[in-house]
Amino acid sequence: MRSKTPTLVDVARLTNVSENTVSRVIRNKGAIAKETRRRVLEAIDKLGYVPNRAAGSLASSASLIIGVILPSLSNIVFPEVLRGIHAGLAGTPYQAMVGVTDYDPGKEQKLVAALLAWNPTAVIVTGFDHTDTARRMLEDSRIRVAELMDIDNKPIDLAVGLSHRRAGRATAEHLVRRGYRRIGYVGHDWTADCRARARYDGLCDALSGVGLSLTVEKRHDGPSSTIAGRDTLARLLATGIAADAVVFSNDDMAVGGFLYCVGAGLQVPQQLALFGFNGLEIGQALPKPLSTVLSNRFNIGKTAVEALLSQAERPGEAQIIDTGFVILDGATA
């Protein structure tokens, strides 16, 4: 005969106080006599009482849930953001409810609806690219909303990330300063990844500011990957158009490019300089550490959670937190 799991009432009875008092102790709300609290906690411990979250959510129309919507888990960047989110959540009673969109705004919209059905305390999404409906649902929800990775647009409530446009500009400036003039570009499909596009734009922008432009470029028609980087660099070099440096849409692609050079016996950076984006560990483990832009993904997730939890209400005006970026000099450009 298994006795059903204990509830507030059981704790209250065992302690000879009202349910409400027990509830207050659990939530650290209102003033409670030291002795009462002690007895309540004792009873909780004795019974192994665990609050029923669904009941709590229903009664308070709010839950200890943080909704998290990520475009992908294949790109290592997002697991790192998620890691930051969990780091920010550790030690709090909040749990992350995670959904993945596969870069599909339609799926994102469904996930927004699905997560809002849980009355989450806050929702974290990626970027600014939502369907109108999704955006309206988020706006109307009145809960806190963080849009991560990018800060080049006006957020619903809070944006945490870096300016990809500026990161692209900084890349150009770095290469020009190093004396590179014939600069090529190897990218991936940016219909989904509009931040890669923003970096590209910043890059071209800054180059044209000093009277330069991309000498040659190739784009892989699909998501970024090491293998795509390797193969796309091969295609770029096969054009025969000389380049002394190649900028990659991100580190995955750039590492693939580096491995291509190793295989082809190309001296990096003497014969060809390489530049990435993200600052992934693997890039720094190469025989020559990759020159790239560090984009603190972990920190973006952690900072976002901390900001969201530190203030329950939306601030009067949308807020932006710039987590910045750092040029990693490396040895490949």
Place this chain on the structure above:
Amino acid sequence: MRSKTPTLVDVARLTNVSENTVSRVIRNKGAIAKETRRRVLEAIDKLGYVPNRAAGSLASSASLIIGVILPSLSNIVFPEVLRGIHAGLAGTPYQAMVGVTDYDPGKEQKLVAALLAWNPTAVIVTGFDHTDTARRMLEDSRIRVAELMDIDNKPIDLAVGLSHRRAGRATAEHLVRRGYRRIGYVGHDWTADCRARARYDGLCDALSGVGLSLTVEKRHDGPSSTIAGRDTLARLLATGIAADAVVFSNDDMAVGGFLYCVGAGLQVPQQLALFGFNGLEIGQALPKPLSTVLSNRFNIGKTAVEALLSQAERPGEAQIIDTGFVILDGATA
């Protein structure tokens, strides 16, 4: 004046049916007249009604939540498992509630309690290594429980994964078949990662079966990483003890080892053969594809979800699903 979000009652009133009927339509339960269903769905659409999950969970003492507890998100393997889980969940009304333990059984126990407080439909954990309390909570919960990655122990309910011991044996057999006799080992801290330990045991086991043993070994005192692999191989070679092949605790480590060889001008596999575990993309993108064991992480997650959702009750006897492994011949061993 913002009207509060619509509830079942609103839909019922608009349709002139009882709440109950609306509820049945939503849950596809019981027989409903075609025409009634149509009108209800119309009303739902018109009002933009979204069911309140907390209320549903409270009333049914069950929720459309799948609890997921992972040891880490730093190791790419677990994001891939999570990706599989989300793939299995896509198209269902279930959401994943994710927690991360940092390989700490104490944290795992707290997460188990925290997730069970939501009345999840099932819980997915990693491995068999739980505190007694955590195990008891999971057993007593009566909900479905999957233990992932490993199948070398008796599960609470369902295990999905591969035999790491056998993978280790297969590694030894492969190397011996290829003619390697002086085999070294480069590993990482396995107090946390007991599956790496199981592979190591299988490796040693199979070697001693043919009268061999590890010639030399070095273990990095920390989690696996490319940089750790690179540096630990350097330390192993610095011992001066000759080895013609080195087995790494996983692909991250092995890729680091490969990159060390590139930097040091060591011919792979002529001067030194390398062997990994996991079959990560990066290993296959190397100038010489890494010889390794493919461990289908994605599939483990997806298979687990499908198995859990296909049967609401625990089967009479604990069940094991072997997702197997595949030796990737590669070019490094």
Place this chain on the structure above:
DNA sequence: CTGTTAGCGCCTTCAT
């Protein structure tokens, strides 16, 4: 500092 009184929105059970 503590208790009382009403729900929160839905699902289950039993009728019809």
Place this chain on the structure above:
DNA sequence: ATGAAGGCGCTAACAG
């Protein structure tokens, strides 16, 4: 095929 009644476990609002 549909409805009525009751309650899931907790919290909010107000008393005292």
